[in-house]
Amino acid sequence: MDWDKLLNEATQYLQEYIRINTVNPPGNEIEGARFLKKILDEESIPCQIYEPSPGRGSILATLKGDGSKRPLLLLSHIDVVPVEAEGWEVPPFEGLVKDGYIYGRGALDCKSLGIIEMMALLVLKREKITLKRDIIFLATADEETGGRWGVQWAMENIPSLKEAEYALNEGGHIILNENGTADRYAISNGQKVIFQLRLRAKGTPGHGSMPHPDNPNVKLIRGLDTLTKWETPYYILPSVKEYFYKMAPKQPPYERSFFEDIEKGLSDPTFSTWLTSNPVYNAMLRNTISLTIIQGGTKANVIPSESTATLDCRLIPGTKKEEFLREIRRRLGDEIEVEVIAESESLPPSPLNTALYQAIEKSALNNDPGCPIVPFLLPGATDSRFLREKGIITYDFCPFRLTEKELLRVHANNERIGLENLKLGTKVLVEIIKGVST
Numbered sequence: 001m002d003w004d005k006l007l008n009e010a011t012q013y014l015q016e017y018i019r020i021n022t023v024n025p026p027g028n029e030i031e032g033a034r035f036l037k038k039i040l041d042e043e044s045i046p047c048q049i050y051e052p053s054p055g056r057g058s059i060l061a062t063l064k065g066d067g068s069k070r071p072l073l074l075l076s077h078i079d080v081v082p083v084e085a086e087g088w089e090v091p092p093f094e095g096l097v098k099d100g101y102i103y104g105r106g107a108l109d110c111k112s113l114g115i116i117e118m119m120a121l122l123v124l125k126r127e128k129i130t131l132k133r134d135i136i137f138l139a140t141a142d143e144e145t146g147g148r149w150g151v152q153w154a155m156e157n158i159p160s161l162k163e164a165e166y167a168l169n170e171g172g173h174i175i176l177n178e179n180g181t182a183d184r185y186a187i188s189n190g191q192k193v194i195f196q197l198r199l200r201a202k203g204t205p206g207h208g209s210m211p212h213p214d215n216p217n218v219k220l221i222r223g224l225d226t227l228t229k230w231e232t233p234y235y236i237l238p239s240v241k242e243y244f245y246k247m248a249p250k251q252p253p254y255e256r257s258f259f260e261d262i263e264k265g266l267s268d269p270t271f272s273t274w275l276t277s278n279p280v281y282n283a284m285l286r287n288t289i290s291l292t293i294i295q296g297g298t299k300a301n302v303i304p305s306e307s308t309a310t311l312d313c314r315l316i317p318g319t320k321k322e323e324f325l326r327e328i329r330r331r332l333g334d335e336i337e338v339e340v341i342a343e344s345e346s347l348p349p350s351p352l353n354t355a356l357y358q359a360i361e362k363s364a365l366n367n368d369p370g371c372p373i374v375p376f377l378l379p380g381a382t383d384s385r386f387l388r389e390k391g392i393i394t395y396d397f398c399p400f401r402l403t404e405k406e407l408l409r410v411h412a413n414n415e416r417i418g419l420e421n422l423k424l425g426t427k428v429l430v431e432i433i434k435g436v437s438t
């Protein structure tokens, strides 16, 4: 395989893909799906476009195996988030190459993943690799606004998808230290549970010049003041425990033993305060509550009759929602009504003792001997929840080598991907697919 030639090809594809504006809303992912179909058609890889709502296109391609194992699904999404073009050094939809990087919206999230997944199919096909399982490529619409017209629709309407044993999706990477060496393989095998609440305080309207005790704004802030001071208890999943254990050797001597046994570590007040001041670690260890919206009153001299607030709660999988809700109500007091406005299913993380995980471990051992492979509980939500719901073992892992700083460009300005990553990413992905499918 001529990997440099392949990189040229992948670069060109990603540039063209970025040039197709798929900002969601409205998405218009159908154009992206048609673009991918053209390439797959030329390679004679069977594929089909689905368009459940005008413009909202997804594409599914299948590289056939002998069927002795169940399929592996390679997932990505076609849509991207909007841009604030003024903040960019280069135009965000031109796919320009500068200093060894391709710039543009979607360069990291996640058109680049779509391209290397497609390139992996092309490589396997060109090399005439005999596969024991079908490799399904699925690039979908609507990830950035919830998946209704993308993965959710696909899982409900394309029966063959439910056959998949494994899936790889966006979310985890090979995280580099600032000096460019691999710090860890972060593989997300689960995610927090969405549980969003609307709070409502009611009161008696009146003139602002004559304050009275039945002011809903005052009731609301009083309840919120108590609630937001709540330090929710730790709830540590086995895979989270493993995460800290695997990261222990990298810690300074004092912290090391705390990481090795994170439950014991968190019983040390100084350590637990220090650790949970990191928002990512904090989110991995407990249920979290963010106060995201407050609304009450419209006029300076009017006491309103009602005020509302929204809480974005994210729960550790396995949390009993009713108990959590009861505790929220207790802390808010009985003057505030609480209503659940959005929730996702509480799904246990995917197991780690699988052939796919082993294939990733083997590839890590080859390319970065000694580098820890850590399971990661994602604080946010990806489309993977729709797959885990159907029992598909899903890892959020895209084998790009990125520093944490570079990852901050996701959804931000000057999003970019190094050309080297397109080449290495494809290579490693092919390695992993072969590891689990031949």
Ligand SMILES: [Zn+2]
Binding pocket: 077, 109, 110, 143, 170
């Ligand atoms: Zn994404």
